[in-house]
Amino acid sequence: MLPFSLVIITFNESKNIEDCIQSVKNICSEILVLDSFSTDNTRELAEAAGAKVFTHVFDGHIQQKNRAKDLAKNNWVLSLDADERLSEELVHSIEEVLKNPKADGYFMNRLNHYKGKPIRGCGWYPDAKLRLWKKDAGKWGGQNPHDRFELFAGNTGFLDGDILHFTYANKAAMLKQIEKFANISAEQNKNRSIFYLTGKMVFSSFFKFIKTYFFQSGIAYGKDGFDVCYQQAREVYLKYFRAIKLK
16 A cells, blocks of 8 residues: 545545545555535445545535545545546556655546546546645645645646546536536626626637637537537536626
């Protein structure tokens, strides 16, 4: 076992949590789950898979992920979402780099899946994420729900292999997530000027679709590619439209 902690935040992730833990448990010495009072058996499944489970009311992705980070006992932390797994190549890369780390944090590519199929277009790949880092070298920031880990200082490296992200099992799951994220983002943006919000609503949503569908190969994925690109653009539109309505 390597001296690093896997941390995961959860809410009703009974379909995902076991596979997420299983993809890492053979190489890490500590597995932590911070659950937002799931109403399914997420916590029981996580404990059975070898995780220490804690609970806290959810008040934002950034806030919850920072709490999970602070629970870790090891100096090195790997953060995953419950619907993510490590590829075998990425497991090997982590094993190798932690034998003699030369950076304070490591990026890795994330391969997003739609309906169980990997999507390397639509702006979804390589989708690099800083997910392995020294515990005290940074913190989660960004803007909910689109968080990112930010180092205070220091250098970063890059690992071979992919985080396998089983994003949406079907179109209904994608629509549900877009509604949720649009509402959170609207709340975050409601204090911006009406001119800013209107401009972003009209132009950013339009150019999001053009960029992802035509210039980032969404068109190559047929109807699934169109759905992914259109719904990404729709989320941009909705978050600014709903921010205007909140004013």
